[in-house]
Amino acid sequence: MxxxxxxxxxxxxxxxxxxxxxxxxxxxxxxxxxxxxxTLGKNGFSPDAGEPARQSMSFSNPTCRLPVKVQTVRLYFxxxxxxxxxxxxxxxxxxxxxxxxxxxxxxxxxxxxxxxHRLLVLFGLSPYVxxxxxxxxxxxxxxxxxxxxxxxxxxxEEAE
Numbered sequence: 342m343x344x345x346x347x348x349x350x351x352x353x354x355x356x357x358x359x360x361x362x363x364x365x366x367x368x369x370x371x372x373x374x375x376x377x378x379x380t381l382g383k384n385g386f387s388p389d390a391g392e393p394a395r396q397s398m399s400f401s402n403p404t405c406r407l408p409v410k411v412q413t414v415r416l417y418f419x420x421x422x423x424x425x426x427x428x429x430x431x432x433x434x435x436x437x438x439x440x441x442x443x444x445x446x447x448x449x450x451x452x453x454x455x456x457x458h459r460l461l462v463l464f465g466l467s468p469y470v471x472x473x474x475x476x477x478x479x480x481x482x483x484x485x486x487x488x489x490x491x492x493x494x495x496x497x498e499e500a501e
Contacts, residue, residue, distance in 0.1 A: 370470075370472065371470050371472050371474075371495070371496065373413050373472070373474055373495070374398065374413075376494075376495045376496075377398060377411055377413075377476070377495055378398075378400075379494075380490065380491070380492070380494045380495050381400045381409065381411075381490065383494070384402070384486055384487075384489055384490050385402050385403075385404070385486055386400035386401065386402045386409060386486070386490075387400060387401060387402075388400055389401055389408055396412060396413050397410070397411070397412045397413075398410070398411050398412075399411075402484065402486045402487070404484070404485065404486050405481050405483075405484035405486055405487060406431075406481060406483065406484070407431055407432070407481035407484070408481070409478065409479070409480055409481065409484070409487050409490075410432070410478065410479040411476055411477070411478050411479075412476070412477040412478075413474050413475075413476060413477075414436065414446075414474065414475045414476065414477050415473060415474055415475075416438075416448060416451050416452050416455055416473040416474065416475055417473065429479065431481055431482055432479040432480060432481060432482065433479070433480050433482060434477065434478070434479050434480075435477075435478050435480065436451070436475055436476070436477055436478075437475060437476045437478055437492040438451045438454055438455070438475040438476070438496075439454055439458060439469050439471070439493055439496050440469075440493040441454055442492070446477075451475050452473075454471075455471050455473055458471035459471045468497055469493070469496040469497055470496055470497070471496065472496065476492065476495065478492070
């Protein structure tokens with residue numbers, strides 16, 4: 342291989358590396374509480390008054406007897422997920438990340454999804470903004486409005 346061809350190859354690799362680094366640096370950030378509120382609002386849910394913590398929220402719908410409870414969960418391995426507790430009576434507990442849902446904390450699988458979509462975002466191939474935050478949701482057993490929620494919309498919302 343000639344010296345010119347090697348230089349062109351190295352220059353192309355340098356440009357590609359810089360492009361990927363720049364693209365990685367501009368991945369938008371999601372305001373999770375706002376994105377959760379917008380997503381649930383599109384399904385007729387409204388935030389319960391007096392919710393002090395932004396990490397744990399409650400949303401009511403006139404067609405449901407009990408509110409939907411949503412808590413954000415960080416995907417870092419050092420953090421503990423409080424999902425080992427038994428759900429309250431009348432609720433089903435699930436963990437949601439992007440377009441997948443688990444009945445119990447599946448931190449490794451969630452991290453795999455995060456990594457997969459983080460790599461896809463670098464090439465513009467993922468519809469999601471892969472933040473390392475999942476949702477722990479408690480859905481009332483008899484609430485058809487909650488069954489219709491498309492939770493993946495939370496990660497499709499871009500920061501404003």
